[in-house]
Amino acid sequence: MPVPRGDLTRSAVLAALGTSGPLSRTDIARTLGVSPATVTQIVKDLLARGLVAEVEHRPSRGGRPAVLLGLVGSAGRALGAKVAADHVAVVDVRLDGQVRQSWEWPFDAMAADAPDRLVDLLRPLVEPAGDEAASDDDAAAPILGIGVGVPGAVDDQEAGAVDAPTLGWRRLALGARLRAALPAPVLVENDVNALAVAERLYGRGREHRNFLVVTIGRGVGAGLVVDGSVYRGAGGGAGEFGHFPVQPGGPRCSCGNTGCLEASVGQEALLRAAHEAGLDAPDATIFAAAGELFGRGVAGLINVMDPEIVIVLGEGTRAWEHWRPGFEPSLRAHLMPSRRGVPVVVESWDDTSWALGAAALVLATPYDASGATGGQGELVRARLGGALAGDLS
Ligand SMILES: [Zn+2]
Numbered sequence: 259m260p261v262p263r264g265d266l267t268r269s270a271v272l273a274a275l276g277t278s279g280p281l282s283r284t285d286i287a288r289t290l291g292v293s294p295a296t297v298t299q300i301v302k303d304l305l306a307r308g309l310v311a312e313v314e315h316r317p318s319r320g321g322r323p324a325v326l327l328g329l330v331g332s333a334g335r336a337l338g339a340k341v342a343a344d345h346v347a348v349v350d351v352r353l354d355g356q357v358r359q360s361w362e363w364p365f366d367a368m369a370a371d372a373p374d375r376l377v378d379l380l381r382p383l384v385e386p387a388g389d390e391a392a393s394d395d396d397a398a399a400p401i402l403g404i405g406v407g408v409p410g411a412v413d414d415q416e417a418g419a420v421d422a423p424t425l426g427w428r429r430l431a432l433g434a435r436l437r438a439a440l441p442a443p444v445l446v447e448n449d450v451n452a453l454a455v456a457e458r459l460y461g462r463g464r465e466h467r468n469f470l471v472v473t474i475g476r477g478v479g480a481g482l483v484v485d486g487s488v489y490r491g492a493g494g495g496a497g498e499f500g501h502f503p504v505q506p507g508g509p510r511c512s513c514g515n516t517g518c519l520e521a522s523v524g525q526e527a528l529l530r531a532a533h534e535a536g537l538d539a540p541d542a543t544i545f546a547a548a549g550e551l552f553g554r555g556v557a558g559l560i561n562v563m564d565p566e567i568v569i570v571l572g573e574g575t576r577a578w579e580h581w582r583p584g585f586e587p588s589l590r591a592h593l594m595p596s597r598r599g600v601p602v603v604v605e606s607w608d609d610t611s612w613a614l615g616a617a618a619l620v621l622a623t624p625y626d627a628s629g630a631t632g633g634q635g636e637l638v639r640a641r642l643g644g645a646l647a648g649d650l651s
Pocket of ligand 1 (some may be wrong): 432500501512515518520
């Protein structure tokens, strides 16, 4: 369904504030290439709806100080859930990305009733008991939707059919199952793509339209952001960096092939290498070999994609000082000369990062003028606008 023109411009104003704010009305008009009168009208509406507030004043040459506008963080919330083979991590996040609360529960993804169990975990968070709902001001903000990140391929965010071998899920209609059982819009996405959305919204991606997110940890993955949007491929499976073939005759991979990057540098591979060497944990030699392969793979991605920046994330980054000695020389040795200036940054990682990425799927939706989130995205936008419309009277 096409997005109405007025809604599109309103989304664009919210997007500008959400990704580059605070901004003055003049900044917004210049950024979007629309008339100051149009911006004034839209901002008036957004102020009245409580979505935007005047946050500070900036001195301007000669005249009155310019008023800067920003998003109201408490105007909406999202739940983000990261599903792993043995646990589910969930966060409750404000519109401005601030985490209000987080939870983690054991979870058996292989169990036949896994989707029902996920519904049981999420339902109390969407429908809190009366006294709990009144416990703080932010809780009164509407839940705009639920984002779910999974380690696998998802056909599209709206339908949410998941292929995830590590969870034992094959064409599982997770999006439809959750939507039918929970009173909120649901968006399902590959977990690394969700991290890339979060980087675009809150992280270094705010300043870049073309960048890569690469993850190391239990698996190896990549999120490819092209012209400001996550590139999903023909079937939602783009970015399977873990299955980049790097080692002729290498170990057997979970995908069935041999020599995939993940089969050599994923957490399981490192532990197996340690075990075979009679060690309790991977040593410097094991990390050096893994870092060398990982560096070669990342160089290949950079040569192909020509990104402005590469962001390395995931649980594995906690041991980055062990990865670096193998990684750095290998990366530099395999980059084309024209790519050698591309920065590769390793960001700090915490337990809520995956779930925050999933929540970003929902929180980025009001800014999604391209319609990638489909009908569920429209429901999210309607909640953001509609639930607050009553305040206008
Ligand atoms: Zn593989």
